[in-house]
Amino acid sequence: MSAPESDNTRDHDIVIYGATGxxxxxxxxxxxxxxxxARIALAGRSPDKLLAVRESLGEKAQSWELISADADQPSTLAAMAASTRVVITTVGPYLRYGLPLVAACAAAGTDYADLTGETLFVRQAIDLYHKQAVDTGARIVHACGFDSIPSDLTVFALYRQAERDGTGELVDTNYVARSFAGGVSGGTVASMVELAREASADPEARRLLNDPYTLSPDPAAEPQLGPQPDARWRRGRDIAPELDGYWVGAFAMAIPNTRVVRRSNALLGYPYGRRFTYAEHMSVGRSPVAPVAAAMATGGNMATMELGSRFLNRVPRGFLERILPKVGSGPSEQTREKGHYTVETYATTTTNARYLARMSQQGDPGYKATSVLLGESGLALALDRDKLSDLRGVLTPAAAMGDALMARFPAAGVSLEVSRLG
Structure with a gap:
């Protein structure tokens, strides 16, 4: 049975698990x-490191409780989950460390948000814990950072605008990463390595990664729309007249993002439409060499995924951990502050109305911007419970909290605007 929305019996509103990362x-x-x-606590394996983090946060945070919790000790995760309305976790790679916390939150009826871009981890969470989370009233919300909120929420915003305008359902919908700048952390590298290893070792994992509906609640019920390639290069004008002269190539995170968006459509009852198609691209500009750059980006992404997975499965894990960036490392403060992103999602509806959703943030996409998106997701789940959807189980950002999260964006410095193009 789910806990009532007004339940104030828990000690915390939000616990940040992995607060020392x-x-x-x-x-x-x-x-x-x-x-x-908000009543906030910090959680992780090392009390001393947690204390150092809290001391760095200023006066307001000095009353925050410190909680010792470890993925290798399920009882500590269970106690942590039972103490709070929401757990937000940054502890990855999620394929290695994530499922015990999902299990604890599903059992306790505790809402959960993470940063995963690991499609196979999300599929495992659905298979193992979706039904239990529905029964206990937990919202298990994956992909609450740069992957995949800009993807998920721009499409959700387009649907809402078309719904208000009465212009029909979404059909041809394309996300274009127009500009971005930032750095790379050890945690992201570790997650990519773990996913590549899994795909290389397991033919079923490769099949799931190649299935456009692998995160669907019921893949057999999905519309049969033919091939939906995630890695392609094309002229910008083939997406929208406004992109005439530009070329686009494959976007590196298209595989996880597209599957999250398609799951949102299914979970919400197909409000985007049964003819909804979605792809993700990266703009490479309009110079004379742009077509070559687009082709290389697309081919490079595909080759890197295939060859990289084969190579990584033959290299000892310990050797990779010595040579790759360390988990817990990341870009400098200067890089984080100078970073930024702008994404544009173009959609045509069943009445041939055309729309554009543009989303942007200042700050490194994977780190500063992501921390804002994750923080606001936690606040929406904890404090805006009357504005959340009625869905429970393993969800997506749009399906769990689309309207509530969009309402929080302006105060958080997140710009999301929808305009009608024709």
Whole structure:
């Protein structure tokens, strides 16, 4: 049975699990500044490191409780989950460390948000814990950072605008990463390595990664729309007249993002439409060499995924951990502050109305911007419960909290605007 929305019997509104990691610290810093009166706690394996993080956060955070919790000790995760309305976690790779916390939150009826871009991890969470989370009233919300909120929420915003305008359902819909700048952390590299290893070792994992509906609640019920390639290069004008002269290639995170968006459509009852198609691209500009760059980006992404997975499965894990960036490392403060992104999602509806959703943030997409998105997701789940959807189980950002999260964006410095093009 789910806990009532007004339940105040828990000690905390939000627990940040992994608060001593790179993005965990950034999220704690954001919530120390933007969390208002939310009751927040910091959790992780090392009490000493947690104390050091709390001491760095300023006066307001000094009352935050410190919680010792470890994925290798399920009882500590269970106690943590039972103490709070929401757990937000930055502890990856999620394929290695994530499922015990999902299990604890599903059992306790506790809402959960993470940063995963690991499609196979999400599929495992659905298979193992979706039904239990529905029964207990938990919202298990994956992909609450740069992957995949800009993808998920721009499409959701387009649907809402078309719904208000009465212009029909979405059909041809394309996300274009127009500009972005930032750095790379050890945690992201570790997650990519773990996913590549899994795909290389397991033919079924490769099949799931290639299935456009692998995160669907019922893949057999999905519309049969033919091939939906995630890696392609094309002229911008083939997407929208406004992109005439530009070329686009494959976007590196298209595989996880597209599957999240398609799951949102299914979970919400196909409000985007049964003819909805969705793809993701990266703009490479309009110079004379742009067509070559687009082709190389697309071919390079495909080759890297295939050859990289074969190579990584033959290299000892310990050797890779010695040579790759360390988990907990990340870009400098200067890089984080100078980073930014702008994405544009173009859609045509069943009445041939055309729309554009543009979303942008200042700050490194994977780190500063992501910490804002994760922090606001936690606040929406904890404090805006009357504005959330009625869905429970393993969800997506749009399906769990689309309207509530969009309402929070302006105050958080996140720009999301929808305009009608024709």
């Amino acid at each position: 790179f993005v965990g610290k950034l999220t704690a810093q954001y919530l120390a500044a933007a969390g208002g009166n």
